[in-house]
Amino acid sequence: MQPDGRLKVKFWGTRGSIPVAMTSAEVRRKLISALTRASGRKLETPDQAAAFLDRELDFAGSHTFGGNSSCVEIITGQRDYVLCDLGSGARVFGNEVLTTRGPSGQRFHAFMSHTHWDHIMGFPFFMPAYAAGNHIRIYGCHADLEEAFRGQHAAPSFPVDFSRLSATIEFVRLEPEREYEIAGLRVRPKLQRHGGDSYGYRFQGGDKVVVYSTDAEHKQDDLTEIKAFAEFFRDADLVIFDSQYSLAEATSIKEDWGHSSNVVGLELCQMAHAKCLCLYHHEPVSDDERIAALLAETRRLEEITRSDRRVEILAAYDGMEIAL
Amino acid sequence: MDLRPKRYVDTVVLSPVGRIDHSTSEDFKITLAPHMTRCAEGQDRVILDFASVEYISSVGLRVLMLASKQAKSQRGSLGIAALQPAVREIFDISRFTMVLDVFPSVREGLARLSPKALAAFDAA
Ligand SMILES: [Zn+2]
Numbered sequence: 001m002q003p004d005g006r007l008k009v010k011f012w013g014t015r016g017s018i019p020v021a022m023t024s025a026e027v028r029r030k031l032i033s034a035l036t037r038a039s040g041r042k043l044e045t046p047d048q049a050a051a052f053l054d055r056e057l058d059f060a061g062s063h064t065f066g067g068n069s070s071c072v073e074i075i076t077g078q079r080d081y082v083l084c085d086l087g088s089g090a091r092v093f094g095n096e097v098l099t100t101r102g103p104s105g106q107r108f109h110a111f112m113s114h115t116h117w118d119h120i121m122g123f124p125f126f127m128p129a130y131a132a133g134n135h136i137r138i139y140g141c142h143a144d145l146e147e148a149f150r151g152q153h154a155a156p157s158f159p160v161d162f163s164r165l166s167a168t169i170e171f172v173r174l175e176p177e178r179e180y181e182i183a184g185l186r187v188r189p190k191l192q193r194h195g196g197d198s199y200g201y202r203f204q205g206g207d208k209v210v211v212y213s214t215d216a217e218h219k220q221d222d223l224t225e226i227k228a229f230a231e232f233f234r235d236a237d238l239v240i241f242d243s244q245y246s247l248a249e250a251t252s253i254k255e256d257w258g259h260s261s262n263v264v265g266l267e268l269c270q271m272a273h274a275k276c277l278c279l280y281h282h283e284p285v286s287d288d289e290r291i292a293a294l295l296a297e298t299r300r301l302e303e304i305t306r307s308d309r310r311v312e313i314l315a316a317y318d319g320m321e322i323a324l
Numbered sequence: 325m326d327l328r329p330k331r332y333v334d335t336v337v338l339s340p341v342g343r344i345d346h347s348t349s350e351d352f353k354i355t356l357a358p359h360m361t362r363c364a365e366g367q368d369r370v371i372l373d374f375a376s377v378e379y380i381s382s383v384g385l386r387v388l389m390l391a392s393k394q395a396k397s398q399r400g401s402l403g404i405a406a407l408q409p410a411v412r413e414i415f416d417i418s419r420f421t422m423v424l425d426v427f428p429s430v431r432e433g434l435a436r437l438s439p440k441a442l443a444a445f446d447a448a
Pocket residue numbers: 016017070116118119215281
């Protein structure tokens with residue numbers, strides 16, 4: 001928690017399945033549209049330009065959701081770092097730690113949803129792992145957690161073997177549905193439906209609750225399962241939810257591909273009385289306009305299906321911070 | 325759930341009422357099932373008249389998806405017609421309008437699915 005007892009969440013990677021990068025054509029398109037909008041305006045200082053961007057352009061017009069794969073930081077205000085997943089966003093996070101806190105003497109706790117490539121691929125580029133004096137604990141419920149990390153460092157996939165990493169690295173096996181006390185947080189993992197299984201995590205710090213639930217498919221006609229997830233999300237301040245597919249895709253051609261939709265995320269949050277739903281693990285094919293439209297549509301759906309409680313809807317982007 | 329079936333020659337029009345969500349979808353699925361069994365090539369065409377459906381959740385949409393898959397596998401025709409504005413938005417947001425045959429009205433659905441049924445509908 002922060003000194004004021006609040007949790008913060010920072011997104012370092014929000015893209016599903018594989019990292020993506022904005023193309024020059026997309027950058028150019030954004031610039032052309034911004035410059036056209038700015039024509040005739042007095043934009044002589046950086047401040048005036050920044051104010052114009054903030055006031056006059058929508059998110060997709062002036063930002064990008066970003067392209068790193070899954071990595072979310074839970075900022076507790078204590079010295080230890082807490083992360084969910086080590087996708088390519090972990091590279092950026094690691095570099096930020098190096099610049100702000102120096103190369104050594106840090107402790108990291110990483111909770112792994114599963115070991116699909118997009119969730120572990122940042123680790124070989126996580127610089128703190130190469131420095132003696134850093135301490136990294138990797139938590140997960142999969143029996144082959146350590147094997148997956150060692151495997152991606154091994155030849156012929158990567159030149160530096162895992163055994164040559166200088167940090168102290170420990171793997172900690174957790175059991176689903178058990179509550180742990182780790183790095184000042186109460187943590188409970190939950191089994192999710194996904195190829196090779198995945199696990200969601202419910203974190204409680206002080207009176208704030210964050211649920212990290214990615215790479216999870218939900219069968220809407222399995223009422224027991226739906227109720228169990230509503231319980232897992234119960235009264236959460238923030239639910240980070242895999243909304244990679246549309247509901248139609250998730251129930252037809254992409255059924256059993258292991259992902260969920262904005263519609264199901266909203267229904268679960270409504271059942272659970274969760275305060276905020278954050279769309280996450282974005283489809284790599286989606287450009288910024290598409291994700292922004294998905295966010296607008298989900299907000300509209302919330303509006304037309306709202307009973308007495310409102311659910312706030314956000315779409316995660318690389319670099320986004322939420323104070324709870 | 326009473327679907328109030330009405331037959332126009334080779335086409336059956338079904339009219340569910342109210343909310344199709346976790347508490348009603350199973351019932352909806354069960355009452356729809358016998359009509360879907362006959363929704364096949366050389367047998368019936370089916371139109372769901374949604375004029376009285378106020379809300380449909382993901383579980384209700386899943387019932388429609390399964391019904392549509394069944395119709396396709398039997399070379400039958402299933403249409404959904406006359407969505408209320410809010411339900412139409414739910415269909416759009418969930419992208420179901422892209423995978424189901426949705427018509428503005430029962431009449432327009434009949435016009436597409438069966439000219440004979442349309443004639444009977446207009447005569448009724
Ligand atoms: Zn993934």
